[in-house]
Amino acid sequence: MAFLGAPSCDDYGNANGYTGKSFCGSLGYAKIDAEYADKVVLITDNLVPYPNVPASIEQNNVDYVVKVDAIGDPKGIASGATRYTKNPRELLIAQYAAEAIEASGYFVPGFSIQSGSGGASLAVARFLREKMIEKDIKASFALGGITGQFVEMQKEGLISKICDVQSFDLIAAKSIGENPDHYEISSSLYANPHNNGCISNKLDIVILSALEVDTDFNVNVITGSDGVIRGASGGHCDTAAGAKLSMIVCPLIRGRIPTVVKKVNTVITPGETVDVVVTDRGIAVNPLRKDLLEKFKKAKLPVCTIEELREKAEEITGKPKAIEYGDKIVGVVEYRDGTIIDVIKQVK
Incomplete structure (x- = not known):
């Protein structure tokens, strides 16, 4: 069974997410x-009166409609734009990332982009905005979970279309019901490798975060430094596989724990799909992308190997004590093609 919150719905189940007091924007996953x-x-x-159109969810897919006083607390959605970081470390990471994108060869008129909602990821988009204005470069589309920042850039004429699978703040949630060039898409159209073509495959640049990256460029975004499951990964592995330039942005150290390690606790995004890791202490390029390494060196970016980043982290923190696991498996990591690439064991 699927129990789905609907900010606006008629008696037959035609529903959308961008009208009503509890509007949340895209219902791409629902x-x-x-x-x-x-x-x-x-x-x-x-x-609301029938028919509630246009409908994100249509009546032929709905069995029951239940009316309640409130489907949730709208305060749980960011009331304005998702936060702009003032953290100097995140700003440095973002600056390096924007310079790397500029040097990559993919920062050209009509490029496409996805960026996360974390502080460093948002800051990358801000730095890119300045470069887009300076060089008169406009993006063809922005994809993914959408923030008010991309909405504002679209209003400025810097982004032609927005493809929104999940609205991250109320600015984006409101825009999707008002702007015909701000499209709601399903999670299948977003990233499903088994349909006739998902939009992730058309991405030029994706900027992603990480809890851990290892020296094989594998990325963990599920389990924390204590081995406990933190949350979902969204389209992390999908967009890394589909984009021409997949970039991980993360601090070298987070809370006295190294982010770049010898082996991640849990593999979520395989290393062969990750091109660049940008930290506050340097930029590592996957050896599979010698073309990028040459371009970054030519641009005089602070390039180093992923092993050097790990060594820099351990020089500061020392080697963290290994997590002790029991034998019980509490989670299975299924990759986008259906294969099992890792398991999560219960922490002792």
């Missing part, structure tokens, strides 16, 4: 739940 679940229950606090 659309697929509604399509595939055996039974679908829409829960709404805003029952």
